[in-house]
Amino acid sequence: MIEQMTVTPAWTQDFEGDVYVVPAHGSDPGEYLAKLGRVYMDTTNEPWTTRLERLLNRLETHCDPTVVLLESRNGLHDIAAATVTHLDAEILLFAIDSASNWTDYNILFRHWQTHGLASKIRERLSIVSALTPELDTEQYLYRFQEQAWDLFRDNLYDNVDPSNESGTEFSFALDADPAPHNPLPIHWTRGLASGASLRNLETTTVEQAYAEFLRRFDQLFKVDNRGETR
Incomplete structure (x- = not known):
């Protein structure tokens, strides 16, 4: 079967x-x-x-x-939440820089806090900037990272007293790399937006959209250039 x-x-x-x-x-x-x-x-x-x-x-x-990708159900849903919290896997959170998107994730993160799940899964989280625009990309990603940092700082990161740091706190500065709030970008491209069949996609189109994401993904999850985990 x-x-x-x-x-x-x-x-x-x-x-x-x-x-x-x-x-x-x-x-x-x-x-x-x-x-x-x-x-x-x-x-x-x-x-x-x-x-x-x-x-x-x-x-x-x-x-x-080598790698298993599980597409959990989209949105704030009990099925998606159960999948994320039950399986011991790395979690990619796809987002765009919109007020409604950040509000939704804030609700989700607070739910994890309330039910004692935040500390169990926060180290497995990474946020993805989906549909990163082709214009003003640098400004967009910086704004996205600021919003993501606010989200993680207020809900998942430890409150750190600079005068009493032990080095074991789960907390990251805004510009820290790697960090859960530092986005893995997927770039919007006209070739993908046209809805072409995967069979007919040009290699350059795929590279424009995913090259930076895959490079960061490999570094984050320790996958080498042969596709093997280290």
Whole structure:
């Protein structure tokens, strides 16, 4: 069953490595919405997050991947929150510099604080500047970093007394690098915004959008140029 759950996209045929995708449903979705509603239900024996973790472990045994990317449900949702808090994984928080976006993350971070989760997951968080504009990029990223720093400082970073630092506090200055609030940028490009098929994307278009993000990602998660974790 596990080997039937993964597919290799056609657009990866020229890659040096392999990409395996586990789609949300097969070529015939059937009663997809009904199944989607049931999959998140806890049973008398275990919560759905435990079943998810077991599935991921079996997939990793089968595929032996270097990196696993799990796209959690978007938005402030109990499903996304459970996935983030239950799985022992690095967490990328995608954001744009908008008041509503920062308000949403402030609500989420306060929820983690209230329920005693902040200290357990804060070291696994990294924020991503999604849709970084092509104009005034430097000013945008600085403004984004300031907003992210305010968010982390007010909710997740330790309050540090400069005269009594022990060196063990979880706290970062505004310009610290690396730091959870220092954004990994994904750049907006016309090629990607046009909605072209992944098969037809030019290499230069992908590099413009993701080169800096991937470089920072590799440094942050210690992936070398051969795609192996260190």
